[in-house]
Amino acid sequence: MAYRNVYLLPLLALAWSSAVSMTLAFRTGDYASALDKTILFYDLQRSGRLPGWHRLRWRGNSGLQDGRSNGVDLTGGYYDAGDNMKFGLPMAYSMTMLAWSINEFTPELRRTDQLGKALNTLRWGTDYFLKAHTKPNELWVQVGSPWSDHDCWQRPEDMTTPRPAFKIDTNRRGSDVAAETAAALAAASISFRGIDRAYSARLLRSAQQLFNFADQYRGKYSDSLAGVVCPFYCSYSGFNDELVWGAAWLLQATGNRWYYQYLTRNAYSLGGASMVKRSLNWDDKYVGAQVLIAQSVMRGRGGLNGYKDRADQFICSVLPRWISPSSSVGRTKGGLLFFDGNINMQYVASSTFLLVNYAKHLTASRQALYCGGKKVTAGQLYGEARRQADYILGANPRGMSYMIGFGRNPIRVHHRAASLPSVRSHRWNIQCKQGFDWFNTWNANPNQATGAIIGGPDWSDNINDSRGNYAQMEPTTYTNAPMVGVFAAFAAGTRYY
Numbered sequence: 001m002a003y004r005n006v007y008l009l010p011l012l013a014l015a016w017s018s019a020v021s022m023t024l025a026f027r028t029g030d031y032a033s034a035l036d037k038t039i040l041f042y043d044l045q046r047s048g049r050l051p052g053w054h055r056l057r058w059r060g061n062s063g064l065q066d067g068r069s070n071g072v073d074l075t076g077g078y079y080d081a082g083d084n085m086k087f088g089l090p091m092a093y094s095m096t097m098l099a100w101s102i103n104e105f106t107p108e109l110r111r112t113d114q115l116g117k118a119l120n121t122l123r124w125g126t127d128y129f130l131k132a133h134t135k136p137n138e139l140w141v142q143v144g145s146p147w148s149d150h151d152c153w154q155r156p157e158d159m160t161t162p163r164p165a166f167k168i169d170t171n172r173r174g175s176d177v178a179a180e181t182a183a184a185l186a187a188a189s190i191s192f193r194g195i196d197r198a199y200s201a202r203l204l205r206s207a208q209q210l211f212n213f214a215d216q217y218r219g220k221y222s223d224s225l226a227g228v229v230c231p232f233y234c235s236y237s238g239f240n241d242e243l244v245w246g247a248a249w250l251l252q253a254t255g256n257r258w259y260y261q262y263l264t265r266n267a268y269s270l271g272g273a274s275m276v277k278r279s280l281n282w283d284d285k286y287v288g289a290q291v292l293i294a295q296s297v298m299r300g301r302g303g304l305n306g307y308k309d310r311a312d313q314f315i316c317s318v319l320p321r322w323i324s325p326s327s328s329v330g331r332t333k334g335g336l337l338f339f340d341g342n343i344n345m346q347y348v349a350s351s352t353f354l355l356v357n358y359a360k361h362l363t364a365s366r367q368a369l370y371c372g373g374k375k376v377t378a379g380q381l382y383g384e385a386r387r388q389a390d391y392i393l394g395a396n397p398r399g400m401s402y403m404i405g406f407g408r409n410p411i412r413v414h415h416r417a418a419s420l421p422s423v424r425s426h427r428w429n430i431q432c433k434q435g436f437d438w439f440n441t442w443n444a445n446p447n448q449a450t451g452a453i454i455g456g457p458d459w460s461d462n463i464n465d466s467r468g469n470y471a472q473m474e475p476t477t478y479t480n481a482p483m484v485g486v487f488a489a490f491a492a493g494t495r496y497y
C-alpha cells in the first residue's frame with residue numbers, strides 16, 4: 001500500500017496501535033470522534049444569535065442586523081467558508097446534503113448519540129430558509145457584498161462591511177437557487193417527519209411553493225444577480241440540474257405522482273437521464289439526483305431506469321481501476337480521488353457519501369453493480385469509501401489529517417474567525433484591514449477550527465500550509481455535510497457486503 005509508511009509515524013502509531021490493518025486504519029471510536037467534529041464545524045460557521053445548544057465557546061453572535069436595511073429578518077444561517085458571506089446556493093446545497101445524511105443514517109446517528117446535534121444543525125439552516133422565503137415567488141438568496149467582505153480580514157462578530165441583501169422573484173429569476181432551496185426543505189421535511197410533524201409540514205409547503213416558482217419562472221440567478229454572485233457561486237451548470245434534483249426530493253418527500261410524471265416526462269429534456277457528470281457539488285446536482293432516483297429504482301419503482309443507468313455509470317467512474325474497468329477519475333499516489341486542485345475535498349466528500357449510500361441500497365435490494373461488464377459488490381464500494389475517508393483523517397503518505405482537530409493537521413487554516421483571536425480573549429474590535437496583521441504571519445491560528453475539512457492536498461499528496469492558500473486550506477459547509485452520513489455509518493459499525 002502506498003500509504004503504509006503512515007504507520008511509522010509515532011503519533012499515529014500511538015493512536016491506533018492495535019487496530020491497524022492494511023486497509024482499515026481507524027476504529028469505530030475514531031469515526032465517532034470524527035462524526036462529532038464534522039457536526040461541530042457548523043458551530044464555527046453559525047451566523048446570528050447563538051442558540052443555547054451551540055457548543056463552540058469561542059465564537060459569539062454576529063450578523064444581527066442582517067436583512068434589516070431591506071426590511072426583512074435575515075439573521076441566522078451559515079457562512080459558507082472562511083469568509084463572512086451568506087450565499088444562498090451553497091448554503092441550501094449544504095443543508096440538502098446534511099438532510100440526506102440524516103435521512104439515510106438516522107439509526108446510526110441515534111446509536112452514536114449524534115441525531116439531536118445533527119437535527120439542530122439542520123434546523124438552523126431550514127429556519128433561515130423559511131424566513132428568507134418571504135412570498136410564494138420571492139426568496140432572499142444572499143447577505144453581504146462579496147467584494148467588500150473579501151477586502152477585509154475580520155471576525156464575523158466585528159463585521160463593519162455593508163450587509164446588503166439580495167432576492168429573486170418573478171422579475172429577477174433564479175430557478176437554480178429556488179429549486180436547490182426546495183430540495184433542502186423537502187429533504188429536511190423527511191428528517192423532521194417523526195420528530196416535529198408541524199414543522200415538517202411547514203418545510204414541505206415551502207418546498208412545493210419554491211419548486212413551482214423555480215419551474216414556472218425559469219432563469220439563472222447568476223444572470224439576475226451576476227454582479228454579486230459571480231464569480232463566487234455563479235450557476236455555471238444552469239438550472240436544469242436543480243429542477244431535476246428538486247423534483248427528485250419532492251417525490252421522496254411526498255410520494256406524489258405529479259413529481260414522478262415530471263421526472264419521467266422531462267427525463268431527457270432536463271438531462272437527468274442523459275447527463276454524465278464527474279461529481280456532485282454546490283453547482284451541479286445531476287449525479288445527486290441520479291443516485292437518489294436510483295435508490296427508488298432499486299426498491300422497485302419503474303419508469304426511471306435512465307437515471308439509474310447514469311448513477312451506475314457515475315459510481316463506476318469513481319471506483320479505482322482494479323475494481324472498475326470504467327474508472328475515469330484520477331487518484332493521487334496515496335489513493336485520494338483527485339478532481340480539481342481547488343477545494344478537491346468537496347468532491348471527494350460527496351463521492352464518498354454516494355459510494356456508501358449506493359452500497360447501502362445495493363445491499364438492501366440484493367443487487368450488484370456492473371462496471372464495464374465486471375461485477376462489483378457493495379462491499380467493494382464500502383471499502384473504497386472507507387479508504388477515501390481514512391485518507392482525509394490521516395491514512396496518507398504525509399500522515400496528515402485534513403480534518404482540523406483530528407490527528408496531525410496543517411496549522412494555518414484559511415478562515416477569518418479561526419485565524420484571529422477570539423472575541424472572548426480579545427474584546428476590542430479588529431477593523432477591516434487590521435486583521436491582515438494576523439493573516440500575514442506564519443503563526444498557527446489562535447483558534448482551532450474543529451471539524452473543518454479543508455480543501456486538501458495537491459496531486460502529489462502535498463499541502464502548502466499557507467493561510468493565503470485558500471484552494472487547499474479553506475473549509476466549506478458543503479464539504480462537511482456529506483461526511484456526516486459517511487462517518488455516521490462507520491461510527492455505528494455498519495458494513496455493507
Ligand SMILES: *[C@@H]1O[C@H](CO)[C@@H](O)[C@H](O)[C@H]1NC(C)=O
Nearest residue numbers: 463464465466467468469470
Ligand atoms: C504557498 O502558497 C502561497 C499562497 O498562499 C504562495 O505565496 C507560496 O508561493 C506557496 N508556496 C509554495 C511552495 O508553493
